[in-house]
Amino acid sequence: xxxxxxxxxxxxxFGAVEVLKGVSFEVAPGEVVAIIGRSGSGKSTxxxxxxxxxxxxxxxxxxxxRQVNDAKLDLRALRxxxxxxxxxxxxxxxxxxxxxxxxxxxxxxxITRAAGRALALEKLAQVGLEEKIxxxxxxxxxxxxxxxxxxxxxxxxxxxMLFDEVTSALDPHLTGEVLRVMETLAKGGxxxxxxxxxxxxARRAADRVIYMHMGTVWESGSADILTNPQTPELQDxxxxxx
Amino acid sequence: MPTGFNLNYLIYLFQGMGWTVLLSLLAFVFGGLxxxxxxxxxxxxxxxVRRIANVYIQVVQGVxxxxxxxxxxxxxxxxxxxxxxxVAAGLALMIxxxxxxxxxxxxxxxxxPRTQTEAAECLALTRWQVLRDVVLPQAIRIAxxxxxxxxxxxxxxxxxxxxxxxxxxTRAAQVINNTIFQPFAIFGIAGVMYFALCYPLSLWSRxxxxxxxxxxx
Ligand SMILES: Nc1ncnc2c1ncn2[C@@H]1O[C@H](COP(=O)(O)OP(=O)(O)O)[C@@H](O)[C@H]1O
Ligand SMILES: [Mg+2]
Numbered sequence: 072x073x074x075x076x077x078x079x080x081x082x083x084x085f086g087a088v089e090v091l092k093g094v095s096f097e098v099a100p101g102e103v104v105a106i107i108g109r110s111g112s113g114k115s116t117x118x119x120x121x122x123x124x125x126x127x128x129x130x131x132x133x134x135x136x137r138q139v140n141d142a143k144l145d146l147r148a149l150r151x152x153x154x155x156x157x158x159x160x161x162x163x164x165x166x167x168x169x170x171x172x173x174x175x176x177x178x179x180x181x182i183t184r185a186a187g188r189a190l191a192l193e194k195l196a197q198v199g200l201e202e203k204i205x206x207x208x209x210x211x212x213x214x215x216x217x218x219x220x221x222x223x224x225x226x227x228x229x230x231x232m233l234f235d236e237v238t239s240a241l242d243p244h245l246t247g248e249v250l251r252v253m254e255t256l257a258k259g260g261x262x263x264x265x266x267x268x269x270x271x272x273a274r275r276a277a278d279r280v281i282y283m284h285m286g287t288v289w290e291s292g293s294a295d296i297l298t299n300p301q302t303p304e305l306q307d308x309x310x311x312x313x
Numbered sequence: 314m315p316t317g318f319n320l321n322y323l324i325y326l327f328q329g330m331g332w333t334v335l336l337s338l339l340a341f342v343f344g345g346l347x348x349x350x351x352x353x354x355x356x357x358x359x360x361x362v363r364r365i366a367n368v369y370i371q372v373v374q375g376v377x378x379x380x381x382x383x384x385x386x387x388x389x390x391x392x393x394x395x396x397x398x399x400v401a402a403g404l405a406l407m408i409x410x411x412x413x414x415x416x417x418x419x420x421x422x423x424x425x426p427r428t429q430t431e432a433a434e435c436l437a438l439t440r441w442q443v444l445r446d447v448v449l450p451q452a453i454r455i456a457x458x459x460x461x462x463x464x465x466x467x468x469x470x471x472x473x474x475x476x477x478x479x480x481x482x483t484r485a486a487q488v489i490n491n492t493i494f495q496p497f498a499i500f501g502i503a504g505v506m507y508f509a510l511c512y513p514l515s516l517w518s519r520x521x522x523x524x525x526x527x528x529x530x
Contacts, residue, residue, distance in 0.1 A: 122435060150437035161432035165450045174446055175436035227436060 081130030092286040105273035108283035114266040122153040154224030155233040160216040162208040194222035214245030234265040329485025336471040339403040344410020351415025373412035402474040421456035461518035
């Protein structure tokens, strides 16, 4: 697998409004790509197209050697390869943390309950929350819930992880614990596409930074573009972020 | 010469109450099964199925239970499909309840945030697994109060089926009253009996609601 994710001239409209206007980029296996940009620039939409929560009007999206826009796409196979974590955690409130994590592995991979619990424990250890295994989501802080959401996604052994502003709903003092989990994951070789407003995280963890502006990739490069932006739009954006 | 209220009358009332309970159970069980199917049809991905279910709901909700009962019992009888009163009553109650429960449950399913479905789909669950493991357990919490409220209404509405020959609780009270004419006493007792059936339902609903709310705010 030479590319994990590839977008080529992707166009996406909601009704008459074109939100993605020819987006192209590639992500190599093991690479960590941070996507930054103003609210409304199409970052979430781009992520959602990658695991086909949204269908695109034209262009090519390839994920782990699958054509995402192909009518014959095995959607559930794609979803096994691609994990996604949302801003709003979206844990299942009626299930314990263990059940949240093992639900999909049990249903999709048909593992036993005992194996599911062991898996849950293993993934919780990865995010530092083993002691919460029998708690319900509402008993956890936002930061803890988000770490569980990451563990839940990891339990399916995805090949690519997507993160959509996963710290934006958190109190500032809780973002650190989530970002640390993501940095550890990045160091462990996970392929990650991270939509984020955390410039510090992008600088530390990203192999590459993509700046999206008005539905296009406006500027991209190594994390250096954060200190040395080439376009006035990115300069502007960075000045406002700080 | 009318005599006073005696034990035989009480037994007669209890027998009527038994019919009321049986008819209600028929309504709950078959109406519930039908309602579940109607709910599934309402959230189907196939538009035609959704539409047909919607028409069914609109029509049934717009027609009195008594008319449904007459159509099933007398109407089908004329067409040569004669059925015992109990089957006719069960069928009419099923048709009636399935439309209302189907609509209540559709609303409850749709009240579960879309993000829950999305998160579950992103974990590679099938549509059915998403419904069973994620959506329905949460929808049940939302659906419990209106469902029980409706069932209490149905229990009281079963008095209507006396028109096709059932001596359920209300009819039994009428019959006795025609003989001994003590309306306050007899209908009072019948009222207490209805209350004794309905109140535990409401109580149970409240307990269930509290229990289901554990693990969720
Ligand atoms: N489901 C949708 N229907 C209509 N418009 C949408 C929908 N999702 C996003 N949009 C619009 O698309 C644009 C880009 O949104 P989004 O991808 O969420 O941006 P970002 O994540 O960069 O803030 C916004 O103008 C938004 O209003
Ligand atoms: Mg967004």
